[in-house]
Amino acid sequence: MPLGSHPPSSTLRRAPPLWPLGASRSPIPTSTCSTLRPRPRIQSVALGEHGAGLVTIVSSLNPLVSALHPIPTLTAKPSRQLPSALPHPAPQSSFRPTMSTPALQSPFPPVRRVVTGHTTSGKSVVVADQVQPIRPEILCFDLHYSGTLPPLNPVGEDFVDEIKDHPGVPPEPNACSFRAWDFAPGSVTLVHRTISMDYGVLLKGSIVLELDDGKRVSLREGDTVVQRGTLHTWRNESAEWTRIMFMMIAAKPIEIGGSELKEQFTPAE
Template sequence: MNNITEVAYKPVRRIVTGHNEAGESIITSDANTPNVLAQAGKPVAQVVWATGVGRADGLDPAPAGHKFGFHSDEGSLLRIVDFPPDEVYDQEKLVEFLDSEGVRDKKKPRHFWFHKTQSLDYAVVLEGEIVAMMDHGETVMRPGDVLVQRATNHSWSNRSGRNCRMLFVLLALKEGEEL
């Protein structure tokens, strides 16, 4: 990506199984993930599957273009995200997005991406590297590393100069639910 008007990402192939009329297992679809949020200056998010409220009235899966938040209330969300290097972000648009979702850290964030969601998130680096930041402390994550984010204030800082692809499984929590 040479400037913030370009949104480069690799589509995620999604294969979904089900049952035929005889109750036997079949592949019901095999195509690129239909729910892609690709906007200049932001990470590219591809929602592979959702349960709970994000499932959109029982449609299996939610239709292309369905708006997803950070997680799916009363359910789960499987998302692949391509994080560009920090210098590529349109920080103003990202702050607007975080504010619109009601998750941005407005105190004294260490990084423009700092946010907190009421969810248990499993974050896996697939390609590249990223720095997982907390209010105090940080660690570099590389392919195969897994972070268990337990409704904490956090940020993702890509200081590598190239995209980082991550897989997230996000499980919605009820307000005050213990982890």
């Protein structure tokens, strides 16, 4: 047959009809896709007691599609809001870290503590030499505590570590404590006052001391601060970690206008 010519109509073969002639036509069957794909169920799950995040989960997917193309499991991450690093957090009775508090890892090495004393014969000796563990809930190293003022220097090589029995941060009346604190980038403490005299040395990084009158003082490595019972906040506004050491000594109450100033712990703005 020449190219482009057509065969006579008598030789054409017609495809059989989809339905026999004269038979009624039934409606087109429903697609199996619609029967295998029920409407998904949407579930919203809140993460953490502080509402750190919200995850939407789609369930009741097509089992066949799910088997062939399984959906990867996604781990929801909490918000990037950093917890407060507290140089003077609220007393132990009101400070309750939770399991939802994100764990932070300071890049600084642990703090080594060396404690000296005397033998019964009057010789000077080292009674303790160890690396102190960090308290992850407040990023603090407990170094020393004395429940009396002036502190006692017991004789003997058996060192009694009083700080283990005094986990609260503000020292009790007639007591003093020595601690190191690590501040995460962007962290802010409570607005707080403790009835104490605090001696601080900034070892690493930078930090801003903010008073209740709005005064802000930027501190750098090597700077010192004498905190005399004022209402204040610490802000690490840098992108780097900061470490400060504090010696806190219980002080007499401050009287202004015949009224004593009390310890105070409130969230910062």
